[in-house]
Amino acid sequence: MTIAIVGAGLGGLALARVLHVKGIEAVVHEREQARHARGQGGMLDIHSGQRALREAGLMDEFHAIARGAGQDMRLLQPDGTLLLQEDTPDDAPLLRPEVDRADLRDMLLDSLPEHTVRWGHAYESADNGVLRFANGSSARYDLLVGADGAGSRVRALLTDARPAHIGQNVVELGIPDIDRTHPDLAAMVGRGNYWVLGNGISLGAQRNGDGRVRIGVSFYNTGEDWFTTSGIPLDDPAATRARLIDLLADWDPRITALITACDDTIVPRAITTLPVGLTWPQAPDTTLLGDAAHLMPPVGEGANMALLDGALLATALAAHPDDFPTAIGEYEREMFDRTSTAARMSADMQELLMSPNAAQRMLDFFQPG
Missing domain, CATH: 3.30.9.30 (D-Amino Acid Oxidase; Chain A, domain 2)
Known part of the structure; x- marks a missing residue:
């Protein structure tokens, strides 16, 4: 049966990689013309998402590109007052290392068989097991996974929610x-x-x-x-x-x-952002992951949740290879619970950043009591 993933971001690639490790192939359809067609953003703080990279068998590769020193932090007030300085020892464990998004994406791309990603395939529509693309081509699917980010077009197949x-x-x-x-x-x-x-x-x-x-x-x-x-x-x-x-x-x-x-x-x-705690009625052949499913404020959780989504969906599909509805149900129940918690935490941090006394509140967050 054919698994079609729309979007070659971190979540979609993690799904394809963990499926490959488990002996299941998938096709990733990406609207960009090539892997370096546009910039991929800055650094990411990868913590809980390391579980997904272990499932993908890529921890050695991850450690090769991760920056432990990126865990350092300095917090100041606008008048230049230094409130907090945290310097990471060189031998500290990589609990929350920083990594370039582009490097992490390249690592995932390099781990996939050639031709897994079909570049230049911008999603237009899907129904009755057929994907249609802006270039006029089409492809069949038995399972469609929308991993197409904040502006997801696949999302509309499952919910009316919009960022x-x-x-x-x-x-x-x-x-x-x-x-x-x-x-x-x-x-x-x-x-x-x-x-x-x-x-x-x-x-x-x-x-x-x-x-x-x-x-x-x-x-x-x-x-x-x-x-x-x-x-x-x-x-x-x-x-x-x-x-x-x-x-x-x-x-x-x-x-x-x-x-x-x-x-x-x-x-x-x-x-x-999308609404905190967003869910939708289960569909038998379509699901979402990453920002397409749970777009959050940019405070450090989004990439980690996307990586976990990909790995855990792959695990559910490997456990039920001939029963996509059961796999989707298992994945979505866990995903809804996990990501709603992360979204609430992200919303709380966003509220802190928007407050008049943000610097002091952030200091209290890092140094409670």
Whole structure:
């Protein structure tokens, strides 16, 4: 029987890999034309998702690309006050290591047989066991898995739920090769994550494995139209940097110097989520995983849940290879329970970040009592 996975993100690839390990083949249909057709984002904090990588037989490969030093963290207030600094010993266990999303995706892709992923196949529709793609081709399936991310089109086969804006808009920038180009800023950021939490605004700087520091300036309690009303000229990188610094006028200039040092790659992101605890009536031949099923605030759980979804769905399918409805039911019951808990925790963390006293509350979170 044919298992069709729509989407070659982390969850879909984890599903394909664990199925392969268990002797079951699947086909992954991906709309991108090739694996490096677009950037894959920054670093990921992989903790619970390591269980999926063990199921996939890829822990050695994972340890080869994981960065233990990425677990370091610095927490500051906008006036430059350092509230918390955590430095990871070199011999510390890799409990929550950082890894480049692109490296993790490449690792999963490299673990699959050739031609498992069919590039350039953008999903258009599905019914009666037939997938149709934007390029005019089609493919049959006995089981369809929507692993097509936040903007999932497969999701509509199971639920009317759509992502909703949560009052956060982010401007992403970056400093290339920071150790060489700005060693003073490199020392300030450190080896891992650097967080500055203000009243309604935060700045996060994150080391990537390629030497780039990825910076996100988040504006909370803002509307969906914020990018059109904020006065940020996103088509002019220099003016965008200047406007961001204006919006952070009362911040320590050592912090805003990070923005001045950024290159011209600027990406606006409006943050959306699906309802916490989303479920749907079970279908006999279709299910979802990852952001297609449970899009959460970007606070460290989404990639881990997607990896686990893929591994646990594969385990259920291997246990019931001739009974997809039973496998789907087993998988979805566990997935709904696990991810609703993670979504509630993520929503609580999002509420903290949006609060007026976010820095102190975050310090209390890491140092209770």
